[in-house]
């Protein structure tokens with residue numbers, strides 16, 4: 001069902017990692033609210049299939065198949081938007097992955113690629129697209145962090161630290177942007193039913209199966225938080241309660257608890 005949102009109607013949203021999971025659902029949610037899309041990821045067949053689905057519902061979507069770990073990729077995205085005279089009003093920095101396991105056993109090449117994709121790429125894309133938004137005094141940046149950003153998370157040590165970076169970067173940027181017409185929001189989901197666990201190499205624990213949220217619901221909550229200009233949001237009551245209670249715990253206990261829930 002289409003219910004166009006006056007704030008997003010006629011806007012152009014660029015979503016990274018739109019070939020599966022949350023990214024595809026952010027694209028669907030933004031399209032449902034009237035935005036045109038640029039869909040970015042490596043798997044072109046998946047992007048084309050989403051493009052077809054969106055076209056059938058009346059949304060124009062451009063597909064850009066590229067590897068965001070290529071250092072030239074962010075500049076290519078900006079050049080593409082400029083060449084097509086399609087300024088980006090909504091930037092969703094969603095592409096990312098985690099690596100599960102003891103830090104000492106993780107492959108460095110994969111881990112380095114993860115750290116670049118999860119931290120450098122969103123900062124770089126924000127650096128490139130923010131000036132245009134500021135000039136137009138309108139824009140939204142939605143960065144996907146994780147509940148793991150709020151606590152030390154053994155077995156996701158470097159992934160969760162990268163997401164802490166995203167959370168802190170976004171909240172600080174949000175403050176810098178006050179009064180500019182542009183907002184930055186960090187969305188920090190708990191476990192969501194996507195390809196995340198398969199890619200990270202983890203089998204869902206009992207707790208994760210209990211706490212798992214649906215991707216379309218998380219995407220909707222994320223877009224709503226973005227439109228309200230919230231600096232950050234943890235979707236789901238259980239997740240929000242867990243972040244809140246973590247603040248009261250000594251950090252060593254918090255790490256032990258996260259370890260328990262991940263095994």
Ligand SMILES: NC(=O)c1ccc[n+]([C@@H]2O[C@H](COP(=O)([O-])OP(=O)(O)OC[C@H]3O[C@@H](n4cnc5c(N)ncnc54)[C@H](OP(=O)(O)O)[C@@H]3O)[C@@H](O)[C@H]2O)c1
Nearest residue numbers: 017019020021022041042043068095096191192194195196
């Ligand atoms: N699912 C969860 O439980 C969960 C919880 C907290 C946070 N998150 C975060 O949510 C975001 C979305 O993840 P998801 O859960 O939707 O997982 P997903 O289903 O695995 O989706 C990840 C997306 O990132 C894209 N991607 C990965 N490497 C890329 C690269 N080098 N270049 C371009 N695109 C790349 C993938 O597309 P291609 O493979 O086609 O390139 C895919 O579209 C991530 O930032 C993740 O850390 C997820």
